[in-house]
Amino acid sequence: MGKAIVESDLEIGRLKKACEAFCSQVGRVIVGKAETLELIFVALLCEGHVLLEDVPGTGKTMLAKTAARVFDCRFSRIQCTPDLLPSDVIGTHYFNQKASEFEYRPGPILANIVLVDEINRAMPRTQSCLLECMQERQVSVDIETISLPRPFMLLATQNPIELEGTFPLPEAQLDRFLLRANLGYPSEEEEQRILSRFRQSDPLEDMTSLIRVSDLLDLQKLSRSIFIEDSVRDYIIALNRATRDHGDIKLGTSTRGSLNLQAASQALAGCRGRDYVIPDDVKALAVPVLAHRIIARTEARLRGRTEEDIINEILSTVPVPTE
Amino acid sequence: MKADSAKYLLLSALACTEFCWLLTAMHLLKGGFHLESFPMIWLFSCYFLAFVCERLIQRLTWSRLFREILIWSTGTWLTGLLVVSPLFICSDGGNPDWTSILLRALAPWPLKPTPELVTLLSGMILWGLGIRLARLTIDFAAIATAFQFGLVILIFLVFTGNRWEILPKGFAFIPPAFFFFALSGMSLAHIREGALGSSPYRIHWFSMLLLAVGIILGLGLVFGTLVRPDLLKQIVIILKHGWHATVGLLWKFILFLLSFLPEPDPAQMPLLEQPGAVVSRVPEWGRILRIPDSVRSAARMIYLLLWLIVIVAALWSVSSSIVRWFAHRLHGDEGAEITSVTGAFREDLIRFIMGLIDRFLALKRRLDRFFRLRNEKKSIPPEVASVRQVYTQLLKWAASKGCPKDAALTPREYLHRLTEWMPEARWELAFITHQYVHIRYGPSTPTEKVLHKMRQNLRQLKRYSAGGQSEKHDIIQGVKG
Numbered sequence: 001m002g003k004a005i006v007e008s009d010l011e012i013g014r015l016k017k018a019c020e021a022f023c024s025q026v027g028r029v030i031v032g033k034a035e036t037l038e039l040i041f042v043a044l045l046c047e048g049h050v051l052l053e054d055v056p057g058t059g060k061t062m063l064a065k066t067a068a069r070v071f072d073c074r075f076s077r078i079q080c081t082p083d084l085l086p087s088d089v090i091g092t093h094y095f096n097q098k099a100s101e102f103e104y105r106p107g108p109i110l111a112n113i114v115l116v117d118e119i120n121r122a123m124p125r126t127q128s129c130l131l132e133c134m135q136e137r138q139v140s141v142d143i144e145t146i147s148l149p150r151p152f153m154l155l156a157t158q159n160p161i162e163l164e165g166t167f168p169l170p171e172a173q174l175d176r177f178l179l180r181a182n183l184g185y186p187s188e189e190e191e192q193r194i195l196s197r198f199r200q201s202d203p204l205e206d207m208t209s210l211i212r213v214s215d216l217l218d219l220q221k222l223s224r225s226i227f228i229e230d231s232v233r234d235y236i237i238a239l240n241r242a243t244r245d246h247g248d249i250k251l252g253t254s255t256r257g258s259l260n261l262q263a264a265s266q267a268l269a270g271c272r273g274r275d276y277v278i279p280d281d282v283k284a285l286a287v288p289v290l291a292h293r294i295i296a297r298t299e300a301r302l303r304g305r306t307e308e309d310i311i312n313e314i315l316s317t318v319p320v321p322t323e
Numbered sequence: 324m325k326a327d328s329a330k331y332l333l334l335s336a337l338a339c340t341e342f343c344w345l346l347t348a349m350h351l352l353k354g355g356f357h358l359e360s361f362p363m364i365w366l367f368s369c370y371f372l373a374f375v376c377e378r379l380i381q382r383l384t385w386s387r388l389f390r391e392i393l394i395w396s397t398g399t400w401l402t403g404l405l406v407v408s409p410l411f412i413c414s415d416g417g418n419p420d421w422t423s424i425l426l427r428a429l430a431p432w433p434l435k436p437t438p439e440l441v442t443l444l445s446g447m448i449l450w451g452l453g454i455r456l457a458r459l460t461i462d463f464a465a466i467a468t469a470f471q472f473g474l475v476i477l478i479f480l481v482f483t484g485n486r487w488e489i490l491p492k493g494f495a496f497i498p499p500a501f502f503f504f505a506l507s508g509m510s511l512a513h514i515r516e517g518a519l520g521s522s523p524y525r526i527h528w529f530s531m532l533l534l535a536v537g538i539i540l541g542l543g544l545v546f547g548t549l550v551r552p553d554l555l556k557q558i559v560i561i562l563k564h565g566w567h568a569t570v571g572l573l574w575k576f577i578l579f580l581l582s583f584l585p586e587p588d589p590a591q592m593p594l595l596e597q598p599g600a601v602v603s604r605v606p607e608w609g610r611i612l613r614i615p616d617s618v619r620s621a622a623r624m625i626y627l628l629l630w631l632i633v634i635v636a637a638l639w640s641v642s643s644s645i646v647r648w649f650a651h652r653l654h655g656d657e658g659a660e661i662t663s664v665t666g667a668f669r670e671d672l673i674r675f676i677m678g679l680i681d682r683f684l685a686l687k688r689r690l691d692r693f694f695r696l697r698n699e700k701k702s703i704p705p706e707v708a709s710v711r712q713v714y715t716q717l718l719k720w721a722a723s724k725g726c727p728k729d730a731a732l733t734p735r736e737y738l739h740r741l742t743e744w745m746p747e748a749r750w751e752l753a754f755i756t757h758q759y760v761h762i763r764y765g766p767s768t769p770t771e772k773v774l775h776k777m778r779q780n781l782r783q784l785k786r787y788s789a790g791g792q793s794e795k796h797d798i799i800q801g802v803k804g
Contacts (some may be wrong), residue, residue: 227766276765279733319730322763323715 004181011222015045015270018219020072021210029203030059031068032190038271039288040067040155043221044216045267048178048260049134049154051119051169051292055161058183064115065204071216072209073112074149080122082165086129090139104141109133112149112213116232119156120166127173130154151216171251171295179285180292219270226266227276231321235279236261239286241308242314243293248300249310253293261289279320281317287311329515333461336508338374340469341452343501344476345370347494351480352445354489358438365405369446373398373453381457394454402446406439463512470505475638477501482634707766713777714759717752720785734760749786751780 022044023037030037040063043050052060069074078089091107108114109130119127133139137148156177158169186194197203211219236258244252265281272281291307300310345367376397380390459465477498484490614622703711718728726744728737738756742749744753755777762769769777 229764232764271650274765278735278760280735283733316731320726320733322734323711323718 011072012226012270012273012275015219015222016273018211018215019271022067025070025210025224026063026066028064029197029207031193031197032186033059033183036063036183037067038268039179039181039285040269042267042285043178044071044151044153045220045270046178046260046263047151047153047220048264049156049176051053051174051177051180052155052157052183053160053180054157054183058185060157060183061115062204063116064113064117064157064185065066066207067155068113068115069204069207070209071113071211071213073151073213073216074110075113075115076108076111077115077117079117080126080169082121082123084122084126086126089126089129089159092143093142104144106146107139109139110146110148112151112153114152114154116156120163120169122167124167124170124228127167127169131173131176134173151213151220153199167302168249168286168318171254175254177292178264179288181288204263205267207320223267223270224263226269226274228266229321232265232277232279232282233262235318235321236265236282238318239282239290239314242318243290243311246310246314248297248305249294250297251295253290257290259292261285264289276290279322283315283320286315293318300307329511330461333466333508333511333515336511337461337466337469338371338456338506339504340473340501341456342370343497343504344366344473344480345449345452345481347477347484347491347497349445350491350494351484351487351489354440354484354491355487356438356441358441361438362405362408362442365408366442366445366449369398369401369405370449370453370456372401373450374457377454377457387760395450398447398450398454402443402450405446406443435684461512463509463516466505466508466512472507473501474507475634475635478638479635643651704768706771706774708763709774710759710762710769710777713755713774714763715779716781717755717784720781733768736765745784745787748784751784753779755784 003197019038019041022041023034026037026040027034040050044067052063055058061208065075065077078084087107089107089109091105091110093102093104095101096103102206116122119130129139133148133152134154137150139146139148158166240253240258240261243249243257246252261282264285265277268281268285269275269277287308291311294307294310296305296307296310349361349363349366352358353363373394377394380394383390385393481490484494533787651723714734721727721741721744732740734756738752741752741756745752758769758773758777761767
């Protein structure tokens with residue numbers, strides 16, 4: 001028993017160390033966004049996809065690029081435009097005249113970490129071709145189905161302000177993102193640090209990879225083995241069910257929302273050095289994991305209530321499993 | 324006009340509108356069931372008393388469940404009192420058997436409605452309506468729907484009363500009073516709430532309402548004057564002749580078609596029964612299937628109820644479509660979304676049913692949770708149970724000292740609150756909370772040493788509290804001195 005606990009502690013210590021290393025390494029480029037960096041690492045541990053939503057110039061793309069650099073894995077970037085076609089994303093068959101046969105030329109989606117920049121600028125046809133990649137982790141090209149490399153993570157960015165010429169993401173696609181994160185503007189002190197860091201050179205160029213792909217796969221397995229008590233699982237279910245019965249919500253969260261919240265809570269517990277999930281983990285992740293999955297009623301929106309407000313209200317009403 | 328006085332006027336208008344059709348309904352009940360000692364005044368006082376009680380109880384800071392229990396138990400007692408009061412008053416000084424009276428009231432349910440049962444049910448319904456009135460948000464929508472619903476009920480009651488010939492003598496005053504109160508209420512609400520959008524009909528909305536009601540009443544009057552019994556008789560005779568002619572033609576046509584078929588062979592025809600022979604029309608096995616009279620009467624009642632529901636639904640549908648058209652014309656905006664008004668009977672009914680379902684599900688969830696917790700508690704190791712017990716003691720102690728835990732707070736969030744509340748005990752509080760969180764949500768079990776230290780910390784906390792209170796007391800005494 002004692003030996004098992006010691007081994008478990010060591011393993012969990014690995015998770016915490018990896019998280020700290022990731023945050024400190026990315027923190028060299030992205031200043032003062034520790035919570036968002038932790039969320040990105042949580043998503044990596046769950047092999048989930050992240051939607052970074054914020055106004056231009058807050059470092060969304062930079063964060064995605066830096067996060068990819070920390071891992072020794074294949075990274076690619078897709079810049080979405082209205083004329084981007086599904087074949088530009090998933091690849092296409094072309095006729096090789098030398099070999100006299102059709103050959104598959106992989107698209108940028110066949111990478112471990114894919115940055116899909118300004119995803120809402122791609123037309124719905126291209127957006128929906130990403131659905132299969134995100135959920136099934138495979139692509140279908142003509143009659144062939146190709147598995148994507150593991151781990152596979154999609155970091156998408158979108159600007160919520162400039163909506164002209166954009167195609168809002170459908171609910172089905174939003175539901176496939178593990179979490180939605182915001183960066184927000186830096187504080188005055190943080191902005192000064194950013195300016196001093198980027199004064200002479202780009203710190204991104206000096207970045208070296210810290211975590212190997214095989215290590216990341218191990219960490220993912222470890223994260224999934226973190227203990228979650230029945231009452232905490234019930235709490236997750238209660239939160240999800242509350243979104244379905246809330247008066248201000250037109251569409252509540254799906255079962256995928258519960259599954260993702262559970263997986264993310266396990267990963268966060270590991271990142272914080274625990275081998276068990278506590279309700280605080282669930283609460284900390286409820287807004288990033290659930291807010292983008294619900295649709296608020298028009299009346300609520302007109303009253304100025306956002307999805308985040310509604311989730312926070314649910315968090316303040318659903319009883320936590322204690323004595 | 325002041326906002327408060329307008330509000331009370333609106334409330335009065337709504338109450339009087341409801342009172343009109345309730346009065347008709349009570350008279351019909353009295354006449355229909357031949358209730359000589361029907362305590363109508365006392366029943367109506369239930370309606371107004373429920374309103375007052377609900378308004379008073381709403382001011383209490385108790386939980387909603389307790390308030391509901393209080394208001395409904397008061398209503399039940401009062402209506403129960405109404406049921407037993409006639410016998411109590413008329414008794415010769417002896418001790419009346421209240422229980423047997425109440426049992427007699429409820430015993431024949433639902434087949435034979437007794438006067439006691441009718442009084443009890445009416446009292447409860449009026450009590451419920453009084454509570455509803457107290458909870459209703461009084462606005463244009465509420466008055467309009469009260470008018471709509473009341474009109475449907477009134478038409479239905481008039482139809483029923485006319486059929487049974489039990490309409491009260493002073494009934495002629497009730498419909499004008501109903502229209503007066505409803506229309507006054509609507510106009511007041513309109514003045515209070517201001518404009519009704521940018522419709523060109525907005526200015527003349529009251530005239531339009533009066534015109535619509537006038538047309539309906541006028542048409543009713545014209546029909547009532549023209550359609551005399553002899554005219555109706557003539558129409559029925561014409562229809563009867565037409566029906567017979569049509570059926571006769573059809574029958575002739577069928578016979579014509581049958582004439583093409585071959586004649587049956589007389590030898591193959593079945594033998595006729597001997598005249599005078601007694602034939603048992605109902606076979607032995609058929610007697611088993613004979614329906615008892617009680618079932619027949621129940622089925623008859625269900626059949627009648629179904630018809631009543633169909634009639635009410637039809638009347639509702641017609642009146643709501645009229646009101647919808649009216650609202651649409653009033654609004655005037657093409658393509659505007661017209662939503663059903665709040666407080667409408669349909670809304671109330673749906674909300675009531677949904678509320679019942681929700682309460683049932685909530686009760687089921689609580690029972691499930693209770694039984695699951697009981698099973699869990701049985702399977703919890705004693706060390707873990709001890710840790711949970713220590714934390715429970717901490718919660719009880721903190722609540723008794725004025726820092727209760729909100730159900731939606733996690734132990735760690737509550738720890739922040741506790742340390743702010745009692746900073747001198749932060750180490751003890753943190754130790755107990757962290758150990759509790761570790762044991763409660765984690766897979767491990769505590770050692771005896773940890774358990775001992777938790778208990779020690781809890782004792783220390785209680786000492787802090789006592790010391791803190793005596794210190795505060797000393798400071799107060801010092802200030803006074």
